Amino acid sequence: MTQLSPARKPAAGATAEPAAKPANKESTKSLYGGTSSRRITVRDIAAAKERGEKWPMLTAYDAMTASVFDESGIPVLLVGDSMGNCHLGYESTVPVTMDEITILSAAVVRGTKRALVVADLPFGAYQEGPVQALRNATRLVKDAGVGAVKLEGGERSAHQVELLVSSGIPVMAHVGLTPQSVHAYGGYPVQGRGEEAAQQLLRDAKAVQDAGAFSVVLEAVPAELAAEVTRSLHIPTVGIGAGLDCDAQVLVWTDMAGLTAGRVPRFVKQYLQMRELLGGAARAFAEDVVGGAFPAEEHTFH
Ligand code: KIV
Secondary structure (H helix, E strand, C coil): CCCCCHHCCCCCCCCCCCCCCCCCCCHCCCCCCCCCCCCCCCHHHHHHHHHHCCCCEECCCCCCHHHHHHHCCEEEECCCCHHHHHCCCCCCCCCCCCCHHHHHHHHHCCCCCCEEEECCCCCCCCCHHHHHHHHHHHHHHHEEEEEEEEEECCHHHHHHHHHHHHHCEEEEEEEECCCHHHHHHHHCCCCCHHHHEEEHHHHHHHHHHHCCCCCCCCECCHHHHHHHHHCCCCCCCCCCCCCCCCCCCCHHHHHHCCCCCCCCCCCCCCCCHHHHHHHHHHHHHHHHHCCCCCHHHHHCCC
């Protein structure tokens, strides 16, 4: 079992300060390990790209888990529509609603002090056009308090990105494998293989950059192509199953922590076996109750 290394573990009772201490003055600005405790903004993300700094992003769906990641110094938290599979018990991201994303995004914002919170626009919340996208993104910014939204699609979503950005809402785009299209794909296939598909992926990434996106997720893309996209853009790429050369890396937190049941995609690294640990704790509690060992004297009022 792989555990978090001690250097990355938050101290008991830690505050919103990142656990890692900066090695020099320059690194006080770092997205991960920097000393600033104000909210990260999209300007900080742009500055990191200029410095060539890599950064981590995790998903979060509730206030308590988000506070752990925030205290650990994760600079960007995504309230992803992966909440469909990982939190709400759906089979895909497709059924997730604006109400669900809004409530959980507000919880993640309340649980954090430093992280930039990005919320996904769920399937059906922006495909009708830019005005629908603006109406729903506005709700996430005003009602949930997020600092940015994410939506899927390259050229096909460029008009939506343009209106949101010109209205003052930062947008993280998402190209390559876009899970909201699972029914069209018939699964979750790697994207961008072959010359034509690779050229389309490059056009998609450039289209969202030109429309004003501050970053772009590249999902399930060959590493060589992701590296080429990263070199061609001035906004950061956030890889998931896209190799080492992206500017940032994102994982779904339940995959990263080993809470997800069954097989996880090849691109996932599990840093904890949380499902096993939590199950063990639940069984120990049950055995104490059945055997009369809980509550003990110290848990009892007189
Ligand atoms: O919803 C999500 O978690 C995502 C990430 C996989 C990028 O879109």
